[in-house]
């Protein structure tokens with residue numbers, strides 16, 4: 276009689292029994308951040324100094340751009356500026372220069388492990404999409420001197436800007452000693468440490484999305500969201516967990532939705548951006564293979580086209596997607612993955628262009644073993660996955676889900 280139990284349901288029930296155990300710890304770990312007020316508030320601590328620096332446009336040549344310009348705490352710590360192709364990459368402080376990569380969220384970035392290689396030879400972690408900076412302090416030193424971003428000529432010039440401000444002079448000397456201005460190198464490093472300290476606070480990683488609240492029993496997922504969650508973590512119906520799950524057990528505290536491995540998933544070039552940013556035709560973003568720590572390795576060729584697997588936290592409000600912002604809509608992205616497993620003619624079409632999926636920018640080294648795991652997804656499952664991805668939105672951004680980045684209703 277009756278139907279055999281729905282395997283999805285079973286997995287769901289199993290996962291749910293593990294969730295309550297996760298709660299307490301998650302709260303303990305993440306309730307320690309500062310209050311949600313991002314306004315610079317002068318104060319003696321390293322974090323306060325970092326907060327001021329993060330929001331300070333004086334770190335850019337024309338004083339128009341701070342870290343927060345491209346990592347806006349009001350927009351999931353990504354860059355909300357720009358329309359169309361201009362939304363895919365950031366405009367620099369000179370008002371002209373366009374990068375070639377989409378600004379990723381700085382949210383939850385403190386949880387990215389340092390760049391390293393595993394025993395099996397896999398590259399993991401690091402800051403930037405190719406992992407080229409080992410940690411947040413190293414990362415924070417990049418943008419002020421990047422000619423396409425904040426455009427300062429050198430470290431000494433940045434340090435001179437800091438010294439214009441008596442508040443900084445006092446804070447730097449208080450924290451790093453009166454000798455801090457002695458060499459520009461040291462003062463610059465102190466600045467990056469303060470920014471990294473601020474980025475390491477709970478303000479950047481509140482863990483208070485519907486997903487987290489459901490773990491704590493404070494939110495009840497809709498049926499669609501729950502189906503999406505089950506599919507996402509399932510080892511049978513999708514492959515997402517192979518790259519976007521940090522901890523072995525679904526529902527573990529501190530889940531960031533990335534194992535930080537670097538993969539080539541076949542993302543096409545963003546030709547609309549390339550037409551605007553002056554990259555020569557035929558330019559390839561080689562991703563991990565461009566990381567100086569990898570270039571010397573014997574198997575550097577095998578790293579071409581790989582990018583760090585990003586966190587999926589706040590993904591519904593930080594579009595467009597992929598390292599080059601080539602996809603606008605979350606649903607497109609799920610369909611993009613589905614092309615690896617569906618042979619249906621209608622699934623060969625990119626809904627954003629109306630044409631067949633464009634070929635990968637770098638055709639070698641595709642992670643096909645992972646991407647071809649699992650069956651084709653029907654519309655119901657695709658929509659459920661999108662609905663689940665939206666539950667990863669921190670409470671602060673839930674109001675944005677009805678905005679232009681909300682994608683299809685879920």
Ligand code: HEC
Pocket residue numbers: 329340341342343344345346365366367368374376377378379380381384387401402403404405411414415416418419423424425470
């Ligand atoms: C003009 C826009 C812009 C500005 C200004 C900017 N960033 Fe970024 N940020 C980007 C882009 C684009 C990337 C990705 C670049 C890459 O991977 O090569 C990035 C990457 C990052 C990352 C790495 C995230 C990850 O998951 O790998 C962090 C953290 C970050 N920025 C923090 C900062 C800080 C701190 C500042 C200020 C000192 C800053 N950014 C200024 C655009 C910007």
Ligand code: HEC
Pocket residue numbers: 513514515516517518519537538539540542582583584585586587590593595596597598599608609612642645646660664
């Ligand atoms: C082989 C590893 C792998 C698998 C499997 C995988 N992903 Fe990804 N995912 C990545 C990588 C790597 C990127 C970044 C690619 C880039 O920027 O070029 C990414 C990007 C994304 C993004 C865009 C994030 C952003 O901020 O731009 C989303 C959303 C996403 N994946 C969801 C999923 C879902 C849902 C599944 C399962 C259907 C899945 N991924 C399966 C590795 C994987």
